[in-house]
Amino acid sequence: MTTRSILLSAAASLLAIATASPALADHHEEAASAEASADHAEIGAWGVDLDARDMSVDPGDDFYEYAGGTWMANTEMPGDRSRYGSFDILRERSEQQVHDILNDLAADPASAGPMGQKVGDFYASWMDTDAIEARGLAPAQPYLDRIAAVSDRDGLLELFGTVGYASPVGVGVLPNPADPTQWIAAAGQAGLGMPNRDYYLEEGEEYDAFRSAYRDYIVQISELAGLDDPAGRADRIIALETQLAETQWEPARQRDMQQIMNPMNRDQLAELAPQFDWTDWLAGMGFGEVGTIIAAETTAITAAGELLESVPLDTWKEYLTFHFLSDNAPYLPQAFDQANFNFFTATLRDTPEQRDRWKRGVELVNNNMGEAIGQIYVQRHYPPEAERQMTELIANLRASLHERIENSDWMDEATRTEALRKLTAFEPRIGHPEEWIDYSSLEIDRGDLLGNVMRARQFAFDLDLERLPDPVDRGLWGMNPQTVNAYYNPLLNQITFPAAILQPPFFDPNADPAVNYGAIGGVIGHEIGHGFDDQGRQFDGSGVFRDWWSEATAAQFEERSGRLGAQYDSYEPIPGVNINGSLTMGENIGDLGGLEMAYGAYRRYVAEHGEPPVIDGLTGDQRFFLAWAQVWRGLIRDNALRERLLTDPHSPGEYRTNGVVPNIDAWYEAFDVGPDDAMYIPPEERVRIW
Incomplete structure (x- = not known):
């Protein structure tokens, strides 16, 4: 989260x-x-x-x-589902509706103009599995090379602040709780591979089995990538993440606004966790002009800083390499994707079957260019x-x-x-936004799936940075029109x-x-x-x-x-x-x-x-x-x-x-x-x- x-x-x-x-x-x-x-x-x-x-x-x-x-007695759980109910059935309906839109765009992208071209190409880049296999690890290599080139902790911090790389502390943008008309940056705990701290710390056979399977998964990803000492890497990464987990806040505590609302200036951040060199680190991410940062889980941030200093640089590099490959496994050759599914879905959620590729493609494009699809979805499926x-x-x-x-x-x-x-x-909003996100600056290459994903992540981050100096736009939506959900x-x-x-x-x-x-x-x-x-x-x-x-x-x-x-x-x-x-x-x-x-x-x-x-x-x-x-x-x-x-x-x-x-x-x-x-x-x- x-x-x-x-x-x-x-x-x-x-x-x-x-x-x-x-x-x-x-x-x-x-x-x-x-x-x-x-x-x-x-x-x-x-x-x-x-x-x-x-x-x-x-x-x-x-x-x-x-x-x-x-x-419930007569319904069989689909093999590709970890849960199945009314929400999921309606989500399948929306998924099929979006699939029809994507098929139209992939078949004739230009028919919907430049935006339709981008959406169609993004979806096509996901569906072209032959091209993904043929390129192997080549699309990931420039990102892995950046990790390998890190020679000191300044370089490590630079990657922690770069979109697409893991970090024990995450930074994002939200309306300022002290003045919600303005944006503010916030920092908080992050960086675990398993769902949360309890998977590392809970006692019992079930959790021992999860931890053993996670180690096997790290070994497998390392072997697939041709990395040296896969077993040693796995042990060092798990030891590092367990140290992080021991200091991270439990989910119930993370809900407590009184505890997580800790606005700090640069001097206070430096006192909280001096190892992060906040002035340069935040400037490198694009937050150089931001005077106040909300520090959420304060003690976890402090502990992450201490680990930054005490854990060997090579271990952090191994951690970053594994997480880049794991986080992007669905966009790499099938062996990586299957290994990722086997652990996170089959093992952690008991789900025996991978979802159809087209369904996962719908989710991918929804997550990255959702409002471009949403405009068409509203025209087709939202009656006055x-x-x-x-x-x-x-x-x-x-x-x-x-x-x-x-x-x-x-x-x-x-x-x-x-x-x-x-x-x-209180303000209710129904159906769809009045103004839509403009994706015209997002570069999409029909033959470069991983590149499309990385550029889409950077686009979303840059969009937040562009908004940061401006007043909060109350017309922005946090969900797509085709999303079966709601929020306050x-x-x-x-x-x-x-x-x-x-x-x-x-x-x-x-x-x-x-x-x-x-x-x-x-x-x-x-x-x-x-x-x-x-x-x-x-x-x-x-x-x-x-x-x-x-x-x-x-x-x-x-x-x-x-x-x-x-x-x-x-x-x-x-x-x-x-x-x-x-x-x-x-x-x-x-x-x-x-x-x-x-x-x-x-x-x-x-x-x-x-x-x-x-x-x-x-x-x-x-x-x-x-x-x-x-x-x-x-x-x-x-x-x-x-x-x-x-x-x-x-x-x-x-x-x-x-x-x-x-x-x-x-x-x-x-x-x-x-x-x-x-x-x-x-x-x-x-x-x-x-």
Whole structure:
């Protein structure tokens, strides 16, 4: 994870009920056919796959299994996937849509003008495996020669600051938390080969096996490159990375804005880690005019500096050589690519099959020239009706949260006023950016895959440097329109929903409104909720990092969020491995607050349009909660789940359903859940934040 993404994520991711209980039947006297709700919903008749349910499971005992158990039991995990669920299925759809665009451009690049030519050539350079094999290691040799030529620590630092080379400390650009209208540079821990510090430090047979496989991988990469002493190199590299891991911060601590917000001038940086010679090092990267740098994981930066001095120069060069080859293995001959897959995907995530090359090519071009493709994607796949309905839905979500904040019995007036001011200032962005990135200066060569990748990385870095002296452009997007995801940026108080996520099962213009409110409404509410989670709440409506909470109200928030954390700490997805309630706190608050917010928004819709009919034996409220569960259903491999529990601030899908709904009173009424049900939580113990 880059320093920028760390800061943003810190500051800063769907018969039993048909025979409803008498109480439910009393509330909904009229029944209706599915066709009365939506004639052309893409999933089922009105937006939910009813056949996915496991009707042998009581919804109050395991709502996740009830809502999607049959689907999960009958769905085979694709061999090239480490997890597979609603998000992944929709991503496959977007992937195919982009593939069609790329095929058109590769076949006739000039038809879409110079930009189409670049995109088509980039994709073609990936797909031409014969050319990649024929060139062997020649494309990488100039970069390896730069490492070999390093003769002192100044030369080593120069490579640490060069795009495309590994470094124990990363530097990036983001809006300044003290003044989000301006950019600032930030530095933080980096440089490990395995997913995070725990893979080097955790005890147990599983982690011993990962470490052994990593050593074998380093040996294999070294042998493929014809390097001397592969086994010795592997031992020295792992020893170095283990020393780094021992000093790096755990993921939960990296989320703590109070700890990672450490703005420093050059003198303070020199005191923190003098070995980096900050003035020259930053100037070499292009940050020479930047007076203040945010130092995130301070003690890890200090330790990295000490290792820079104590570890032999030749070991650092071996480290850089391995990481360059490993990081770029997919763009080298097939033997390198296969070795990389065998370790990072087959071993670490239990995934037996490499993804089809065209799918990986789609990902590559999306990551490097995404907005060039996005312009075409929006023209083909983003209907205006989606934006109209989303605008109405977001308005109801904002009104719902406004009402909740106004009626909160644990906030004092001063804090409530600031919270409402922040909600008023909040900016939703839907579909696509208004202005697009200009890739005209990016050189793409149809016969030079590795060169294309390296130039694209440099282009992205240079783009940040060009923006650094200017005011922050609020129109910039951090995701492509064809990305199936969404995000909240606390520094700009914005949520962003790309066009690709506005498709079933998240959103369908022809679905039952209860489904859209329970699915995309809950996801939008989740993103809005990040502005008021344990870290996002520390930013005001302008995105400034400051404490606008009274001491008493902050204590109330922490008590409530602490109880939510304790709930998640108790969940054990893998025997002996629990969810980390601190690491996942922000996302869990987002899920709980977002679904509460979405339910309030849905009831506002109902108040305006009238109580919905019963459809297929299901009330509107039942359809709302089923839609949320349908979004999160999925399969995941054991090692992929293990990695997620160690590194991911999101809880596994099962707990994004079962960890949330038992805290919401309306769910109990909708499904007639009582004290005899396994998921029942007494009213006084339910967590209510937003």
